[in-house]
Amino acid sequence: MGIRANGEIVRLDAKIFKPYLLTHPDHIQHVLRTNPQNYLRDSVFFRPLFRMFPQGILGESEENWDFSRRSIQPMFTARHVQVMMERLIELVNEGLDDAEEPARTGTPMAVRHLMGSVVNKAIVGLIFGDRIPRQKTDDLAVAADTIVKTMVPRMVTPFFPGWFPRPGDRGFRKAVALFDETMKPLARERDVVEGQADMLSLLIGTPQPDGSEPTDSWLRDNYVGMYTAATETTAIALTWLWPAVAAHPEVLARLKAEVWEVVGDGPVAVEHIRKLVYTRQVIDETLRWRPVVWLVTRGAEQDDVIGGVRIPKGADVIISQWVTHRSPLFWDRPDEFDPDRFAPDAPARNRYAYFPFGGGGHQCIGKELFLAEAVIVVASMLSRFDLVKIVPEDNFTPQLAATLRPKDEAYMTLKPRR
């Protein structure tokens, strides 16, 4: 199915759809960072997404993207994430309270469900300032799951026009309707709560480029976009992490030792986070080994040449974390889960051999938030609970959907430490 154009660039051949897959870090850097004006998001992966939030940060228009990005950015700088840290720790611990009873009774819990509900609670608290009730949050998590699955038939049939019906369209529309039901009333609420640092308060107070008030549809699109980008990615990344550490007892032992030494009997405090160096290595390696965002696509605006290969105007270009993060040209023993690749004294590597959050102007806005949240979740779990077992132990088969998710459900049994 592949026509080799030049080792590092492969022209995939699905008859009427022939995108270019770029695997070399230099070529990925060219597309994302050096020449991004020629590689726009209007392409195979993003078109099904545009239907969900046409005007916001994940929408089609470059102009709306630029304005949305500049409006939302202040909430996600490393400095602002630092400000949100205490609240984030509280929210994660409230989410983990749900694991107390099953842990006391030795009842196995679905890893994806537990991570999903902890993450949902934290994100809804931080981004939406608790304006979405708990029951609704759970329903939105189910709807987000449906969206990720029902996008696949559209992603694999990009040659049909947008209006052409695909399997899953009904489920997709129902899920989007639930988002509308929740987010549209929020977009009409214009009362900024004094002293609130959440995204809603920030965006409501942002005048549009012409000085007018933000429109309901712009607010709605950004609320839905941020919610879906923030929750699914974080929950799935943490779902991969637990079976990986459980299958590597030496990694789990080091992780526990670090958490117990830094955090003790807990709870995690803000000053612990930067000291949890090995915990962060485990998170970095999880994103290399099972990159939850496993591909990013772009559409070429004009003819270009990359690595001596002509990329014609209009071509779809695919770059894939799943492929490059596992290339033996850039990684020693790429299939092995080894957090020491990210040790502070590990040899330097090409910047774009590892790009779980993308790069250039579209680099993930939530990167710093995710990294803080993931350290807090892992450290809080291990300071509160012992991981007794995970079944099945080798739950590593991926399912390629809009994100890279585990194919099967894994169940974890915990025991309270305190």
Ligand code: HEM
């Ligand atoms: C494991 C966690 C995450 C991963 C792996 C991830 C990955 C990515 C990647 C690869 C991109 C770039 C897409 C492109 O180049 O077109 C991206 C963009 C984005 N991410 Fe994340 N993300 C994560 C968590 C988050 C969180 C927590 C948030 C929000 C709080 C978020 C919000 C966004 C947004 C809004 C964009 C679009 C940025 C733009 O186009 O300017 N992500 N993410």
